[in-house]
Amino acid sequence: MRGSSRAPLTGPRWILGGLLLVCSWLVADAALTYAGRPRGSPVSALGWVVPETWLGSQALLLACKLVFLGAAAAWLARRWLPTSAWVTALAFIAVGSLYWENLPWFRHKYVPPAMLLVAHALASHEARARDGRAPTWLGPLCVAAIALFYALSGLSKLIAVGPSWADGLSLQLWLAWLGDQDAFLTRLLLSDRLYARAAQTFVLVVELAALVALASPTARRLVGCALVIAHAAIDATLHIDFRSQIALVVLYFGAPWERFVDPRSRRGASPGPAPRCALRRRATRTAPSRRR
C-alpha cells in the first residue's frame, strides 16, 4: 500500500474538520423565515414523525443547532465516540429537516453533508481504535455519496426532460432571464446556441458520470475538477451560492485517501507498523537478550 508505513494520522481529522465547518455554516444559515406560510406536504423523514406544530418551532430549531455544535466539538476532540458522532449527524439532519419543512422550495446543498456525516459516524466506531486513520471504505463511501448526489441530479434532468435537456435553448432562456448580463460567460453563452449546448452537455455528462470518480484517484480528481468548473460557471453566470458544495468536492475528491487508509483494515494486506507504544514494549523485552 502506498505510504502505509508513514500514513499521516491526522488526515481524516482534517477532512472531518472541514466537513464540520461546512455543516456549521449551513446550520447557522438555517432559519424558519417562511414558517407562517400554509403547510405543504412533508418533505423530510422528521416531517412524518414530529407533530406539525413542532415543525415551525424556533425553540426546537435552536435546540437542534446547539446540540449539533456541542456534539461536533466533542467529535473533533474525539470525546464520547461514537455517540458524539451520531448525535452530530442526527442533529444536523434535524436542523436540515426543520429548515426544509418550512421552505417554499428545496435547499439541496443540505443533502451531501448529511450523507457525509453518516459515513463519518459509521467510521467513528473504528477510528477510535485506529489512531484517527480511515477505514479502507471511508474514502470511497464519501466520494460515492457525493457522486451519487450528482448522478441523481443528472438522472432527474433525464427523467423530467430527456436528453434534449442539453439542447442549449433552455440554458439560453435561463441566462437571459436570471443571468448576470454583464458577465463575460453569460454573454458568450447567449451569443450562440452552440456554446450553450456544449456547456449544458458538459454539465449533464459530468453529473451522470460522477460515479466514475470511484475508478481511480486520477478519475476522482478529474471528476472533482469538472464539478468545480461546473459550479464556478453557474456562480459566475447565475450567482447561485454553491460555495459549500465546492468546498466539499475539493475536500473529498482532492484528498489523498490512499494515504489515510489503515493498513490493518485491508483484507490480505500485511500488517502495518505497530503502534508506537507496542514498539516500545517490544524493544524493552528484547533488550536484555541482546545484552546476553
Added chain:
Amino acid sequence: MIDRAVSSILRARLALAFLVGYAAIALGVRELYPISAPTMFAYPLARRATYELRDAAGRRLPASAFGLQVTNPHDPPVTTLGRAGYGRRPPATLHRPGEVPPASAVIEHVRAHLAPGEAVTLRRKIHGDLDGRRVGVVEDERWRVVGADAR
C-alpha cells in the same frame, strides 16, 4: 483482529446498501430529506412568458397581486418522481416556468382578480428561439381586461 475486520466489512456493506436504498427512494418514492434527488433546473424550458400589468393611469402593478408571479425559477414545484411540492405552500400562481397558458386562460385569471368595472392592461411577452442561435422575444401581446359585473 478478525472481529474488527468482519465488522468493518459489515459496515462497508451496510454503507453500500444505504447508497443503493438512497438512490431507489430518492428517484422512486418521494422527497424524504436527507434522502432527495436534486431537481434544480430539471424541467423543460422551450418558451418563457413574462407578464406586465398596468392600471388605467399607466402605473405598473405587481404581478403577485394577480397571481402571475414566479415562485421559484430554479426549482419549480416538482410533481413527478412521487413528489407533492414543498414543505410550505407558496402563493398560488398561474405563471409556472416553461408553461405558456392560452391567452383566454390568462385573461380570465386576471379578470378574477379585478373589482367589477376595474380595468388593467396586461402585456405578455413570450421569449423563445429567434434564429436557431439566439433567444429573444418571439411574441408580444396586449389585452385590456375589465372586471366582470357582479350581476
